[in-house]
Amino acid sequence: MTTSRRFKGAVKQCIDWVDTLIAEEKYYAECCVIYQTVSRTFLMKRGKKMKAKRSGFTLVEILIVVVILGILAAIVIPQFTEASTEAKLSSLCTDLQTLRSQIELYKIQHNDVPPSFANFVAQMTAQTDITGAVGTDYGPYVQKIATNQFNNLETLDNTGTIGDNVGGWEYNATTGQINADDDYDNDGVPGSDHVSL
Ligand SMILES: [Ca+2]
Ligand SMILES: [Ca+2]
Numbered sequence: 001m002t003t004s005r006r007f008k009g010a011v012k013q014c015i016d017w018v019d020t021l022i023a024e025e026k027y028y029a030e031c032c033v034i035y036q037t038v039s040r041t042f043l044m045k046r047g048k049k050m051k052a053k054r055s056g057f058t059l060v061e062i063l064i065v066v067v068i069l070g071i072l073a074a075i076v077i078p079q080f081t082e083a084s085t086e087a088k089l090s091s092l093c094t095d096l097q098t099l100r101s102q103i104e105l106y107k108i109q110h111n112d113v114p115p116s117f118a119n120f121v122a123q124m125t126a127q128t129d130i131t132g133a134v135g136t137d138y139g140p141y142v143q144k145i146a147t148n149q150f151n152n153l154e155t156l157d158n159t160g161t162i163g164d165n166v167g168g169w170e171y172n173a174t175t176g177q178i179n180a181d182d183d184y185d186n187d188g189v190p191g192s193d194h195v196s197l
Contacts, residue, residue, distance in 0.1 A: 004195045010065050017072055085186075088149040092180055095146035096197055099169070102141035103176045109138045114176030121145055145169075150182035150194070157181050165193025 102124065109116050110132055115123040119132065124142050129135025147154040148168035157167030164170075165183040172178075180194040186191045 007010075018086060035151060091149050092194065093197060095148070096178065096180060098142065099146065099178050106139070107140055109175055117156060117173040119173060120156055120171065120173070148180055148182050150180070150184045155183075163195045 008040055031086045075184065103114055110128070113132065116132065122134070123132055123139070125140050125144060126134065127136050127139045129137045145154045145156075145168075151165055151168060153168035154165040156163070156169050156171045158171055158173060159166060160170075160172075161179060162170045162179045163183050165181060167181045170179045170181040180192070182197055183191055184196060185191065
């Protein structure tokens with residue numbers, strides 16, 4: 001295959017991608033940017049001219065392809081980031097749900113007293129008696145304390161501020177309330193987005 005044919009192929013591939021995105025009514029604004037940057041007619045003309053005259057790429061032609069690929073990458077990469085954030089959020093919600101229901105169960109089985117802050121890990125992951133001391137009557141309630149995927153911490157904080165990123169989880173040993181303590185902030189409202197999870 002000649003280089004000019006390869007170039008035409010590359011250009012056609014790029015235009016096909018953009019056409020697909022437009023057909024799917026996705027990223028309209030981004031596709032407009034691509035079209036504005038390099039018009040379809042201009043690209044095809046360049047391809048034809050090159051075929052007639054020579055077989056190499058010019059710097060401009062390489063740049064055009066690089067620009068299109070760059071814009072496409074800019075569209076696709078944030079999608080992956082978004083997907084991974086969504087997966088982490090889903091995992092965070094599941095972990096919180098599990099912790100909350102298991103703390104509730106612990107309370108029911110220990111005279112309405114939630115696990116203490118100091119002994120939280122042991123009381124949740126090992127067996128206890130009705131007073132919460134090491135025993136064989138109740139538990140374990142979880143295999144291990146889950147890691148908060150947004151700050152990679154599994155530790156507890158009890159300073160009373162939810163979302164200050166001190167621990168993986170903010171835990172109130174008086175009420176048994178547990179929240180995500182990471183400070184992930186992407187919603188435009190100051191403070192952790194996970195305060196009210
Ligand atoms: Ca905290
Ligand atoms: Ca926020």
